[in-house]
Amino acid sequence: MKKHILDLTVASAEHLREGYVLLKLTDVNPLPEMLPGQFAELKVEGSEVTFLRRPISINFVDKEKNEVWFLIHEVGDGTRKLGQLKQGDKLNVVLPLGNGFTLPVHVDEKVLLVGGGVGTAPLLYMGKVMSEMGCRPTFLLGGRTAGDLMQLEQFRQYGDVYLTTEDGSEGEKGYVTQHSILTATHFDRISTCGPKPMMMAVARYAKANEIDCEVSLENMMACGVGACLCCVENTNEGHVCVCKEGPVFNIKRLLWQI
Amino acid sequence: MADLSVKIGDLHLKNPVMTASGTFGYGLEFADFVNLEDIGGIIVKGTTLNPREGNPYPRMAETAQGMLNCVGLQNKGVDYFCEHIYPQIKDIRTNMIVNVSGSSREDYAECAARINELDKIPAIELNISCPNVKQGGMAFGVTTDGAASVVKAVREVYKKTLIVKLSPNVTDVAAIARSVEAEGADAVSLINTLMGMAIDIEKRRPVLSIATGGLSGPAVKPVALRMVWQVAKAVKIPVVGLGGIMNAQDAIEFLLAGASAIEIGTANFIDPAVTVKVAQGINDYLERHGCKSVSEIVGALEV
Numbered sequence: 151m152k153k154h155i156l157d158l159t160v161a162s163a164e165h166l167r168e169g170y171v172l173l174k175l176t177d178v179n180p181l182p183e184m185l186p187g188q189f190a191e192l193k194v195e196g197s198e199v200t201f202l203r204r205p206i207s208i209n210f211v212d213k214e215k216n217e218v219w220f221l222i223h224e225v226g227d228g229t230r231k232l233g234q235l236k237q238g239d240k241l242n243v244v245l246p247l248g249n250g251f252t253l254p255v256h257v258d259e260k261v262l263l264v265g266g267g268v269g270t271a272p273l274l275y276m277g278k279v280m281s282e283m284g285c286r287p288t289f290l291l292g293g294r295t296a297g298d299l300m301q302l303e304q305f306r307q308y309g310d311v312y313l314t315t316e317d318g319s320e321g322e323k324g325y326v327t328q329h330s331i332l333t334a335t336h337f338d339r340i341s342t343c344g345p346k347p348m349m350m351a352v353a354r355y356a357k358a359n360e361i362d363c364e365v366s367l368e369n370m371m372a373c374g375v376g377a378c379l380c381c382v383e384n385t386n387e388g389h390v391c392v393c394k395e396g397p398v399f400n401i402k403r404l405l406w407q408i
Numbered sequence: 409m410a411d412l413s414v415k416i417g418d419l420h421l422k423n424p425v426m427t428a429s430g431t432f433g434y435g436l437e438f439a440d441f442v443n444l445e446d447i448g449g450i451i452v453k454g455t456t457l458n459p460r461e462g463n464p465y466p467r468m469a470e471t472a473q474g475m476l477n478c479v480g481l482q483n484k485g486v487d488y489f490c491e492h493i494y495p496q497i498k499d500i501r502t503n504m505i506v507n508v509s510g511s512s513r514e515d516y517a518e519c520a521a522r523i524n525e526l527d528k529i530p531a532i533e534l535n536i537s538c539p540n541v542k543q544g545g546m547a548f549g550v551t552t553d554g555a556a557s558v559v560k561a562v563r564e565v566y567k568k569t570l571i572v573k574l575s576p577n578v579t580d581v582a583a584i585a586r587s588v589e590a591e592g593a594d595a596v597s598l599i600n601t602l603m604g605m606a607i608d609i610e611k612r613r614p615v616l617s618i619a620t621g622g623l624s625g626p627a628v629k630p631v632a633l634r635m636v637w638q639v640a641k642a643v644k645i646p647v648v649g650l651g652g653i654m655n656a657q658d659a660i661e662f663l664l665a666g667a668s669a670i671e672i673g674t675a676n677f678i679d680p681a682v683t684v685k686v687a688q689g690i691n692d693y694l695e696r697h698g699c700k701s702v703s704e705i706v707g708a709l710e711v
Binding site for chain 2: 244369371
């Protein structure tokens with residue numbers, strides 16, 4: 151897929167909750183094709199301590215409105231500057247980058263999409279694309295508390311949504327891997343994105359139950375296009391770039407101790 | 409349009425902008441962003457005789473106006489390069505230059521000899537300055553005898569343009585430059601990264617897997633500029649300047665300090681199309697100052 155450098159315009163910037171901003175970006179020209187699970191490198195302006203672009207997963211693509219969405223979790227000065235963007239501001243982005251999630255081959259494939267925290271973001275676009283293919287995914291979304299679970303109304307448009315929170319304030323109490331849906335339903339594949347301990351627990355569950363499983367990694371990266379070799383993950387073929395060969399990896403390729 | 413062409417040894421560059429090794433892949437990674445043929449030269453990822461897995465993750469730390477890396481020369485070796493990568497890049501109509509590294513004089517020479525056989529590779533950049541490998545690399549580049557010995561071994565087997573990439577982690581960079589000039593280097597390029605470090609205060613551990621790494625980006629530019637200026641005065645062979653160049657103004661500073669050409673490295677990560685913008689910006693500067701060719705400003709610094 152051809153990669154582009156684009157100066158996009160902020161159509162809206164909505165604070166979903168403390169520390170989380172949903173940026174909707176648009177352009178006068180049609181946006182390029184993007185796959186669910188791919189990401190963009192966002193340029194940060196006006197930060198004295200941020201030098202590199204910030205890799206952020208594609209949250210959603212609204213073709214009718216010609217918008218691409220990014221859910222920004224403000225964790226440092228770079229992401230805080232991105233979170234301060236206002237409607238009408240310009241943002242330089244490089245996209246689409248990386249490979250994306252595996253799409254179902256048959257409409258009756260049972261796909262479970264497991265997300266934790268801001269890692270739920272790319273699963274929304276995955277849900278939309280699957281829905282357009284005639285599939286109905288199952289979402290299993292987890293957070294520490296109810297407020298961590300965002301965009302639930304949109305997730306419900308595309309599939310069945312199951313929730314866990316560590317404090318029990320929403321959905322079942324506990325971790326995603328403890329949710330009753332896992333024992334109630336057989337899944338053909340699991341795609342997951344979230345904190346590494348969560349993804350490792352999901353991968354462990356999938357391996358034990360012989361379910362095909364892929365994880366979306368977020369190793370620290372610089373270039374985003376496979377040039378600098380900084381973001382490597384150790385795999386059964388040696389070090390490979392997460393930005394180019396990932397960010398989505400089948401767990402069979404990884405050397406995780408699970 | 410001013411004449412931007414530059415000659416380095418037997419190399420003819422259509423403009424003085426090249427890409428720094430390890431920051432531009434094999435060029436192909438940036439083909440969506442720029443017309444590769446508009447770049448004076450593309451110096452591809454460091455290549456060694458044998459495959460190298462490089463250092464463990466994490467390999468990168470962002471710093472104020474720069475970044476540290478400790479990639480450690482990850483590459484699939486010269487055989488893989490010749491068989492699988494060369495066919496993909498040989499018809500790109502610019503100078504495709506291979507950065508060659510090694511852990512012994514024999515490794516450097518054998519790798520260079522293999523590259524010498526490739527018709528469409530008109531030059532190599534000899535990396536005697538990588539700070540991220542235990543053996544070889546920078547160990548050769550920090551003494552005049554070490555640097556001279558590697559260049560001598562390679563010069564015997566490598567017949568095309570030989571650029572030697574120098575380390576800034578030395579007391580007297582001009583002395584190193586003179587030592588490689590004496591052994592037949594056609595040009596020197598500098599600076600490679602400055603050795604540095606970053607610490608995670610919560611974990612009380614280094615951020616990078618091998619504790620130290622090489623610093624690049626605008627943070628190193630003043631140091632690089634000073635060294636290029638010193639080396640350009642010390643040697644007769646052309647100097648290729650690099651270190652933190654982000655735009656045409658930075659590039660012109662290096663040209664004025666005595667560099668005949670420049671390399672752009674870390675800036676490719678911030679703007680993947682920066683190379684062609686810098687070439688255009690150099691042209692604009694030359695026209696604004698009534699210069700017919702870029703050679704008029706090389707070393708034109710008035711002190």
